[in-house]
Amino acid sequence: MKLHHGPSLPSRRAASIASVTSGACLAFMCLAVQAADTSPPQQLERWSAQAGTPGQAERGRVFFTSRHGGEWSCSSCHGAPPIAPGKHASTGKAIDPMAPAANPKVFTDTARIDKWFRRNCNDVVKRECSASEKADVLAYLISVKP
């Protein structure tokens, strides 16, 4: 996606616009790419900071692929390894892959991430996931390569 006018703007004018409005341009670009307000590494950092300990991929793999007293694990819908599209365990609806290596859009929208974590953890663990569990899950998903 190209948001700038590039060479068509006289370079001196472009430079002065950039220096005056760089803050506003950044905000504008954030809006222009819409939902993308975060990234997988930023989310990993956020939860690791909240948990006070870095996410661990192997612990995340075990958490993601295990059932927690209920009928479903995370992989019941998201697959294992979650590199291919998942399939909803009850509706059969396709779900985009959860590994950032296979899906550039995943973990880029804070509101969306929080919403689905809340809903899915309630379905699988019968409570919200802790910051440390989220950090582990994300460390695992980031480690999954095609």
Ligand code: HEC
């Ligand atoms: C019953 C099916 C189901 C289960 C089980 C499930 N999920 Fe999901 N999950 C979904 C669906 C559906 C979406 C939305 C996908 C879409 O819109 O393409 C989703 C999306 C997400 C997202 C949003 C990712 C993004 O950035 O778009 C996260 C995070 C997530 N799930 C985590 C989990 C975790 C962690 C578990 C296990 C505790 C889990 N899910 C178990 C169905 C499920």
